Amino acid sequence: MTTEDLVAHIHRKQSFLCIGLDTDLEKIPQHLLEEEDPIFEFNKGIIDATHHLCVAYKPNIAFYEAHGVKGWKALEKTIHYLNKNHPEIFTIADAKRGDIGNTSTRYAKAFFENLQFDSITVAPYMGKDSIEPFLAFKDKHTILLALTSNQGAYDFQTQKTGEEELYMKVLRTSKTYKNAENLMYVVGATKASFLTGIRRVVPNSFLLVPGVGAQGGSLQEVCKYGMNKDVGLLVNSSRGIIYASHTTDYAIAAAEKAGLIQQQMQEVLLKSK
Secondary structure, three states, X not given: OOHHHHHHHHHHHOOOEEEEEOOOOOOOOHHHHHOOOHHHHHHHHHHHHHOOOXXXXXXXXXXXXXXXXXXXXXXXXXXXXXXXXXXOOEEEXXXXXXXXXXXXXXXXXXXXXXXXXXXEEEOOOOOHXXXXXXHOOOOOEEEEEEEOOOOOHHHHOOOEEOOEEHHHHHHHHHOOOOOHHHEEEEEOHHHHHHHHHHHHHOOOOOEEEOOEOOOOEOHHHHHHHHOEOOEOEEEEEOHHHHOOOOOXXXXXXXXXXXXXXXXXXXXXXXXXX
């Protein structure tokens, strides 16, 4: 999916919501555990109920890898279901990969070619030769961790190296990479006050913004400081949507939560015209 396609889908759906499929067998409704593939059945229920309200889904790969082959098969079935039935959806492999040379290329092939994700999250701290192999794939997007929403982000990301913070150096340096136009960036919603400075460095890039909802981030603050002329935001909510109910009405409850966020986003988009 091209960036232009993504922008078109945002305006058509009046939404820039990304739903995180962090599917935990300990939290899904108990009746699904009787299914042959409970992870996929849960995901399918969420997707069927919410696909018209969002523009992206973001499976966190750890929740699938934890179950070995069964988890990986559930991930394959989920992405295949999305690509077949909802090709307008932007898919994000929240894998946080990052290694040098051929290793990064193999990671990219696994998620871009074999699983057919549109994008993948990547850790930047091994530098250029760990990122450019992902950027080499046409119409695929590499989402670089810039300033994350967790408390530990202050351990390193906001520390100064010379006259600027490390996360700002990551942003500036990444713009020099080959095919840097395929970059997006993770910026946590709990760091909304940093968005003004970030937009000075990457004014046209899409930002994946986790942390709205369960982590306490404010959608209004994120939009105020982070939106650009093409919207430029994918705001993620995971637990607050997919675990809105733990009974048989889980999909209906998820749709209600997603609908509330979508309505807020629609209001923002109408005001920005």
